[in-house]
Amino acid sequence: MAGHVIPHFQNDAGYHVIEIGVTEFMCVGANPPFDHPHVFMDLGDDGEKVCGYCSTLYRYNPQLHADETKPAGCLYVDKAA
Template sequence: MAGHTIPHFQNDAGHDLIEVGVNEFMCCGANPPHDHPHVYLDMGNEGEMVCGYCSTLYRYNSTLKGGDTIPPGCQFEEKAA
């Protein structure tokens, strides 16, 4: 796969909060093999949302672009086979 249309985020470090620059995205939990089902999350107008699988709180930050995150490094990158 050449990439994702919708950003995917992971939380290997176990952060309580990850700020993201998008309102719609996929949460993967942690990197495989410790991931959970990749679930679509849509914050709508709320500005934040908790993943029902891993309990990560995601918060929209308008100063971030696309897949950028605070803390950095939470964008999921699929490893080539």
């Protein structure tokens, strides 16, 4: 079992760019029920990547923690029972 959790990010507000504090994550698009397939993304050496489903540009910001985004509020938290 993995020793860490992969964070998930959403973009309900339709931001063009979201800065994140990790280089590996899952993009869910908008919050359910308007989400797209949850896709694993790796920013690689470039430090940024566009999601092929929702066109959000994710950019690595080393000053942010794994659960922080800029603009704030883009961390996806599953509300499962």
